[in-house]
Amino acid sequence: MSTTKGSLFTPVDINALSLCNRFAVAPMTRVSANEDGTATERMARYYARFAQGGFGLLITEGTYTDQAFAQGYRYQPGMADEAQALAWRPVVEAANRHGARFFAQLMHAGAISQGNRFRDGTVGPSAIQPRGSQMAFYYGNGAYPAPVAMTEEQIVEAIDGFAASAERAVAIAGFDGIEIHGANGYLIDQFLTDHTNRRNDRWGGDTRARTAFAVAVFKAVRAKVGEDVPVGIRISQGKVNDFTHKWAGRERDAEVVFGTLADAGVDYIHVTEQEAWKPAFDGRQDSLVTFARRYAPKLALIANGGLQDVSKAEAAVESGADVVAFGKGALANPDLPRRLSAGRDLALFDPSILGPVADIKAREFAS
Numbered sequence: 001m002s003t004t005k006g007s008l009f010t011p012v013d014i015n016a017l018s019l020c021n022r023f024a025v026a027p028m029t030r031v032s033a034n035e036d037g038t039a040t041e042r043m044a045r046y047y048a049r050f051a052q053g054g055f056g057l058l059i060t061e062g063t064y065t066d067q068a069f070a071q072g073y074r075y076q077p078g079m080a081d082e083a084q085a086l087a088w089r090p091v092v093e094a095a096n097r098h099g100a101r102f103f104a105q106l107m108h109a110g111a112i113s114q115g116n117r118f119r120d121g122t123v124g125p126s127a128i129q130p131r132g133s134q135m136a137f138y139y140g141n142g143a144y145p146a147p148v149a150m151t152e153e154q155i156v157e158a159i160d161g162f163a164a165s166a167e168r169a170v171a172i173a174g175f176d177g178i179e180i181h182g183a184n185g186y187l188i189d190q191f192l193t194d195h196t197n198r199r200n201d202r203w204g205g206d207t208r209a210r211t212a213f214a215v216a217v218f219k220a221v222r223a224k225v226g227e228d229v230p231v232g233i234r235i236s237q238g239k240v241n242d243f244t245h246k247w248a249g250r251e252r253d254a255e256v257v258f259g260t261l262a263d264a265g266v267d268y269i270h271v272t273e274q275e276a277w278k279p280a281f282d283g284r285q286d287s288l289v290t291f292a293r294r295y296a297p298k299l300a301l302i303a304n305g306g307l308q309d310v311s312k313a314e315a316a317v318e319s320g321a322d323v324v325a326f327g328k329g330a331l332a333n334p335d336l337p338r339r340l341s342a343g344r345d346l347a348l349f350d351p352s353i354l355g356p357v358a359d360i361k362a363r364e365f366a367s
Contacts, residue, residue, distance in 0.1 A: 008313065009341065011056075012322050014300045015230040015267040017176055019101055019323070023337045024057035025050045026272070026304045026325035027105040027179070027234070029073060031138055032360040035117070037064065037071070037078030038087035044094045046360045050330060051100035054337030057323060058100050059270075062107030062181050063169075066161030069123045069154070071116040072109030072186070073138045075359070079106060079165035079173070088173035096174075103177040104169040105234070106162055106221075110187030111147035111196065112241055114140035122147040123154060124190050125197040125204065125213075132241030137358040144241065155203060155213070158187065163220035170225050177230035180217055183272055185239025188214050192257065193239075194248055207253050211260045218264055232268035232302070233261060237288065243274055250281045251291060258295035268300035270325065276305030277312045277319075293320030308332070308349070310340065331364070 008022045030046070033039055050058055064070040064078045071078065078084040088104070095102045109116070111124030114134040124130075124147035134140025150158070162180065169175045182188035190196040191213035197204050203213055214233065221231055235257060237246050247253035261269060271292045273280070280288040289303045303321035307313045308329025316324050326336060332349040333339055339346055353361060 007317060008324065009337070012300070014177065014232070014322075016228045017101060017230050019056040020099055021054070021056040021337060022317070022323045023055045024059060024302060024323050024325040025055050025330045026327040027059045027061050027181070028327055028331070029061045029076070029138060030358060030360050031073050031075040033075050033077035035075065037076065037080065037084050039077050039084070039091050040087075041090075042360055043077070044091040045365060047091055047102070048094040048098060049334040049365065051095040051098035053333070053335030054341070055100055055330070056337075057103065058095055059103045059179055059325065060105050062105050062186070063165070065106050065108055065165040066157065067118045068157060068161070069110070069113065069116065069119050070108040070158070070161055070187075071118060072107065072113045074115035074117075075139075076115070079104060079169050080161070082168065082172060085168035085172035088169070088175070092174045096176075101176040103179045103230070103232075104166075104173065104175040105179040105181050106165050106169070107181035108158055108161065108187040110190045112144055112185055114138065114144070121145065123150045124148075124187070125150060125199055128196055128198065130185070130196070130241050135240065137354055137356065139357065149199075152201075159213075159216050159220050162217045163224045166221040166231075167224040170229055177232070178221055178225060179270060180214070180221060180231070180233040182214050183234040183236035183270075185241050188217060188233075189236070189239065193245070207249055207256045208260060211257060215260065215264045218261070218266055222265065230267045232270055232300070233266050234270040234272060235261075235292075236272045237280070238274055246281060251284070254280065254288065254291040255295045258292050262296035262299055266299065268302060268322075269296055270302040270304065272304040272325075274305055276303050276307055277315055287319055289316055289319045289321055308346070310346075334364075
């Protein structure tokens with residue numbers, strides 16, 4: 001085992017929380033909750049398998065934050081009320097029993113919601129129809145409708161939803177940390193993106209101005225959970241409805257986004273790209289992970305995106321990542337850290353797990 005690969009098995013701290021190693025399970029939408037958004041026993045077994053397999057950190061699938069416009073998918077879990085938070089508690093306990101730490105990823109779908117039981121329409125920063133089509137493997141069909149531009153009252157309501165959900169996640173469900181979903185085209189990313197945010201108030205403008213919503217969400221969450229609970233944010237360029245999107249300002253945007261979040265006081269940034277090892281921008285060699293490390297040098301950094309090849313995970317660590325989050329690699333190998341430690345071959349990912357609907361399937365529990 002190489003020195004770098006060995007370093008994946010060393011402990012690391014995020015804020016005051018110690019992880020036993022640097023392997024994380026990436027957040028992955030699995031639409032397997034009850035219709036009312038409560039977590040299930042199957043979800044507890046699903047997450048516990050990763051903990052048993054040696055992952056030091058698990059991050060939940062995107063969990064919706066309010067009973068207004070946050071929900072993105074049918075059968076998506078929520079953290080919008082006490083019943084949902086209580087349903088998560090045995091899921092967290094099952095993972096913690098096997099030595100893993102567990103973070104709740106909190107998500108507001110915004111304009112790309114395709115399955116909200118609380119509202120018929122969608123909202124976003126501006127009344128601009130999202131690119132792409134709804135995802136069939138999450139029960140979607142056809143084009144996204146044009147959202148209604150959020151009012152100031154609705155923006156405040158969304159921020160309060162993140163904060164209240166974070167408090168429930170820690171105080172009731174027992175999660176060890178909070179990840180704010182600011183990536184992949186969902187609401188926070190819609191505020192960060194130039195072509196989806198054309199507001200001319202305090203929530204819109206240049207790149208720095210467009211970070212205001214993300215910063216406001218973080219500060220509201222921090223006020224609810226306190227200084228010792230790890231709170232991070234997930235950031236990407238690509239989106240579920242626009243995989244190839246790149247920031248118009250290139251490295252300057254990276255400097256502004258990562259630097260602003262660092263200045264705000266987040267504990268970690270979770271960088272996700274389709275292929276995280278590739279150059280972030282045409283004509284440059286540096287990946288987005290490298291830019292995040294450059295412009296947020298003191299923060300913990302999680303890297304995600306096509307890193308199931310261990311040599312690529314090693315390279316991410318060399319680029320400055322503290323933790324590597326595995327998605328498809330974890331689905332194919334729930335015991336990935338233990339396999340690597342024992343020198344066993346890794347199984348290949350079976351894409352049929354995600355079809356026709358990307359829910360948790362019985363064979364994922366097969367040994």
